[in-house]
Amino acid sequence: xxxxxxDPHQNNIKSVIELLNGNNFSxxxxxxxxxxGTDFNEIFNIIESLQNNQFDFISVTHGAGGSLRGGTLPIxxxxxxxxxxxxxxxxxxxxxxxxxxxxxxxxxxxxxxxNILALRGDPPDGLNQQFTPAEGGYQFAYELVNLIxxxxxxxxxxxxxxxxxxxxREGMKTRFCIGVAAYPEDSSGIDFLKxxxxxxxxxxxxxxxxxxxxxxxxxxxxxxxxxxxxxILPGIRVPLSFKQIVRMKEKxxxxxxxxxFNRMESLQNSEEKMAEAGIEWAVRFIKKxxxxxxxxxxxxxxxxxxLAIQVKKQIETGxxx
Numbered sequence: 001x002x003x004x005x006x007d008p009h010q011n012n013i014k015s016v017i018e019l020l021n022g023n024n025f026s027x028x029x030x031x032x033x034x035x036x037g038t039d040f041n042e043i044f045n046i047i048e049s050l051q052n053n054q055f056d057f058i059s060v061t062h063g064a065g066g067s068l069r070g071g072t073l074p075i076x077x078x079x080x081x082x083x084x085x086x087x088x089x090x091x092x093x094x095x096x097x098x099x100x101x102x103x104x105x106x107x108x109x110x111x112x113x114x115n116i117l118a119l120r121g122d123p124p125d126g127l128n129q130q131f132t133p134a135e136g137g138y139q140f141a142y143e144l145v146n147l148i149x150x151x152x153x154x155x156x157x158x159x160x161x162x163x164x165x166x167x168x169r170e171g172m173k174t175r176f177c178i179g180v181a182a183y184p185e186d187s188s189g190i191d192f193l194k195x196x197x198x199x200x201x202x203x204x205x206x207x208x209x210x211x212x213x214x215x216x217x218x219x220x221x222x223x224x225x226x227x228x229x230x231x232i233l234p235g236i237r238v239p240l241s242f243k244q245i246v247r248m249k250e251k252x253x254x255x256x257x258x259x260x261f262n263r264m265e266s267l268q269n270s271e272e273k274m275a276e277a278g279i280e281w282a283v284r285f286i287k288k289x290x291x292x293x294x295x296x297x298x299x300x301x302x303x304x305x306x307l308a309i310q311v312k313k314q315i316e317t318g319x320x321x
């Protein structure tokens with residue numbers, strides 16, 4: 001008796017582009033795997049909480065900031081298998097050759113993880129150095145995007161000395177949905193994004209933004225080029241303190257809305273009032289981009305989903321606390 005073929009796609013998980021092209025404004029969140037050697041149950045509790053509150057998808061980071069955090073693939077797989085929640089797996093060029101990246105992508109394909117955020121990757125935190133690709137690796141994110149697009153077309157890397165003929169080896173077509181990072185603060189951000197799109201990217205999530213006008217200006221630049229065929233989601237964090245905003249502003253070299261900066265600065269003596277002001281800002285930000293037709297918002301939750309869930313509930317109920 002023949003056994004049924006292994007089917008990692010049995011949960012009928014949608015691609016991110018399918019979700020973003022739907023009729024509803026999407027809510028999603030970035031998950032950071034726990035540090036190696038620590039309890040992983042907390043991360044699954046966060047995923048369950050997001051699923052219970054109707055978040056549309058999550059993204060799972062890959063060694064954020066060079067930290068020792070494995071588990072991107074199994075966490076994404078668990079989210080889809082146990083919670084029917086679409087998961088994006090981050091994949092970076094850092095530390096891998098092109099062959100190792102193709103092998104990693106095949107692993108994701110086998111496990112039914114078909115949404116990939118293709119990133120260049122950064123040096124580990126605290127190291128003041130330029131990005132250096134691994135031997136046989138890629139210098140830029142668009143090269144990784146192109147690798148994924150080729151796999152979707154059934155074109156795989158050749159093994160030198162073994163595969164003859166074309167510049168690629170033919171194989172089964174994958175069905176990856178390819179996302180990339182976008183940088184509204186960078187004067188060349190739209191040009192770099194265009195290169196990634198031309199190489200196969202289908203949507204983008206921005207670096208952390210605290211300025212709705214700056215994001216909308218960037219998004220409207222993209223619309224002029226591609227109408228509404230290339231969704232861009234702003235990545236936001238609900239600010240809890242003035243010190244946090246200053247730290248994020250300095251670390252990521254980003255702008256902060258003057259009204260938010262001044263209000264948080266004036267409330268420094270009250271942690272409760274700063275938290276309330278941060279939540280109110282996030283609600284206003286999302287309502288503003290909703291009214292401009294943006295497809296959704298991506299929360300950087302940093303291991304705590306409560307604030308993102310609270311913001312979502314306030315917007316959907318119209319109750320501002």
